[in-house]
Amino acid sequence: MDFGLSEDQVLLRQTIRRFLDEQCPTSRVRAIMESDSGHDTTLWQGLVDLGVTGLIVPAAYGGSGLELLDLVLAAEELGYAATPGPFLGSSMATVALMEGGDAAQRQRWLPQIASGKALLTIAFGEADSQWDPRAFTTKASGGKLNGEKPFVPYAAIADALIVAAADDDGPGLWLVERGAAGIETTSLTLVDMTRRVDGVRFKDTPATKLGGDRAALQRTIDAGCILIAADAYGGSRRCLEMAVDYAKTREQFGQIIGAFQGVKHQIASLACEIEPSLALYWYAAHAFDRIRDQSPRHAALVKAHMSDLYDRATRDSTELHGGIGFTWEFDLHLWFRRAVFDRSFLGEAAVHRARAADLAGW
C-alpha cells in the first residue's frame, strides 16, 4: 500500500515545473493571452519535447505509455503557472482516440499527437446539455455531421476535432479533419484569456466514426474532469502561495500584515481546505487508471469539489492583496479567470453532484 507519487512522478513534476518557471513567467502568459491565436507554438513545442503530449500515449505509438495519474501532474503544474494553450482539449482528444479509436485510427493520429505534429481537440458540449451525452443533439448519418458545438477549445487551430454526435445507435464519437466541408468556426472572447474556445457549426460535414469502445465518450469527459481538478488544485496552491508571500512583505500599522491574526487565520483556513484535496484528485486519477468502477463517480466528485475550492482560493487571495489585487497589472486575476473556466467548462458543480448522486443509486 503506497498512497503517494513514485520517484519518477516526482521527477516528472519537477521537470515540468522547472521548464515553466523558466519559459512561462506571467509576462509570457500575458503576451500569449493578448495574441490572436492564444497559442505559442514555441512554448507548446517545448512541452511536446518534454513528452507532455505523449505521456499517456502507448509506447507502440511513440509515447511514454504512462497513465492519467502522470498526466494530471502536468495539468497541476500548467495550472500553477497559468500556462495558456490547448493542453486540455488535446489531452481529452488523446484519451478519446486511445479508448474510442480503432487500430487504424490510433495508428494514424497518436504518433502525430505524441510528436507534436498534429493538434487535436474535442467538440462535445452543447448549449443547455449540461454535458450529458444523452442530451447532445448533433446528428451523424451517412458519414455526415449536422449540429452545433458552441464551446470547442482551440477549434480554429486544430488539425482534427473529435466530435460527440448521435446516430441510430446512440451517442458516439466522430473525427472531423481540418478543412472538411461545411465547418463554420466563430471565435469567442472568454473571461479566461489563457484558454481559447470557438463555436463550431457542422453542415453536412464529412466525418469518420471512431470504431472502438462506445464508453469512450463518457470516459473522455471523466478524464477531462480530473484534469480540470488538477489544474484547479495547482492554481489554488499558487493563489495560496501568493497570499503567504504578500502577507510576509506588505506592511501596515507598522508591521507586516501577516502578523495580524485575522490575516493569518484567513490564510490558514484556506490552506486547511486545499491541502487534503491533493489526495482526492490523486485518487480520482488513480481510479480512472486502475479502479474503473469507481472512476465516473470520483471524476464527478472531484470536478465539483475543486471548482468550488478554486473559486474560494482566488477570492481569498485577491482580498488579502487589497487594492493591488483588483488591478489588471497584478497577476492574480489570471488565476481568477482560469477558475471561472474550470468551474464552467465540462459542467458546473451542481451538475456533477447530481450525477454523483445518480451514480450512487440514491
Added chain:
Amino acid sequence: MDLSYSAEYEAFRKEVQTFVQENWTDEDRNSAPPPDPRSITFGTLIRTDERATKFRIKAAERGYLYRHVPKRYGGGEQPFDPLKSTIISEELRRSQAPGELMGQGASMLVPTLVEHGTEEQKEKFVRDTLLGKIRWCQGYSEPGSGSDLASLRTRGVLDGDFWVINGQKIWTSNADTSEWMFCLVRTEPEAPKHEGISYLLIDMQTPGLTVRPLRQMTGEADFNEVFFDNVRVPAKNIVGKRGQGWVVSRSTLKHERALIGNSLLSRRTLDGVIMLAQALNLRGQPAIKDPAIRNKIVELETKVLANEYHANRLLTMQARGEEAGIAGLVAKLYGTMLGYDVAKLAMDMLGDRGMLAPGEPSAPAMGMFLTAYMWSLGVLIAGGTANIQRNVIAERGLGLPRDQAASRK
C-alpha cells in the same frame, strides 16, 4: 500509487486473521457485559472485561497491539510499520475484537513513560494501563490557563520526599472515574514560564484531592474540576527532571495516531446521514430524492473522502520517513469542521424531530445525530481550539510570524 498490499503484507493479514479467529470466538464477541459508562470515550464503547483483557494480552504478546511499547512492559515491541498497524486495526474491527485502548492513559501517558519514565514507573504503570486496569486523566488545563497552557499556576513545593501540591485543574475528562492523573505543576516559579513546569503522577485517592463533576452542555458530566489542598505526592513520581515538564508533555505529539480514527468518525456519521436521508420521508418522497439534500450530501461525502485519502497520504509519508509538514497540521481542523457540517446536515433533515433530546424514546436514531452535533463543538475546543490550530498552521506550516503575546516568555 499502489493501493494493494504486497504479498508480504497480504500474508501478514492472513496471519492476523487466523490469530483473531482462534482467539476471539463468537462467544467472546457476544458476551459483552452491559455497557459500563466509564468505558465510553467520545461516544464509542470499548470493552475492558475479562475476555477482552485476555485477548489483549495474547495479541500484545504476538506483537499485534501496542507495537511501540517494549514486551517487558506488556507491549508488542515491533518496528515502526504503519501499514501493518493499519492491517491489524482493520482486521480487529472486522471481527469486532478488542483493539488498543485509546484513552488518555494508553495513548498519551504510556508513550510519555516509555520515553521519559524511570524503570520503576514503567514497571508499575505501563502494563496495567494498556489493559485498562489503571485509568488516567489528564490534568493540564486550569481556570486561568487553557490555550496558554504554559501559564499554569498550580504549585508544587518539595518538602522532604514529597511534592506538596496546591491549586486547581479544570475540564479534566474522566477525573471522577480515574485511578491516576498525569499532571502539569509549576515547581520553579522563578524560571521562564515554559521552564518552570514539572510532570507529576498523582494518585487520585491522595488526601486533599477533591473532584467535582462539571455538567456539560450535553447534559452529561464527563469532565470535572479537581482541587488540590496540600496534596502530598511522592517525589519519585516526577517524570523527567524538575522544570522539564513542558518538554516531557510535548513528547506525545510525536505519537499522534488519531488521524485514521478521526476520519473514521466522520465516515460513520455520514453513513448514518445517508441512511437517514433514505428512510426519511419529505413531502411524499425519500429525503434523498430532494435535489438540495442530494447536493449537500455529495458535497460532504467528497470532503469525507478527501479526509480519508489525506489520512492515507499521511500514513504513506510516515512509512517512507518523509516530513509531513503542513499536511499533518491541518488534519485536526479539517476533521472537526467536517464533523460539524455532517452532523448539521442530519439536524436539518430531521426538521421538528431534531428538537428531541437524546433519551427521548421517539428521538430518531436514539438521538445519535444530536449527540454528534453537540460533541462536534466539544472536539473543536478540546486538545487545542480551532483558532489555536489556525495559529499552528499559519506559523509552523506557512512560516507566518508568531503571535507577539504567545512568543513572550
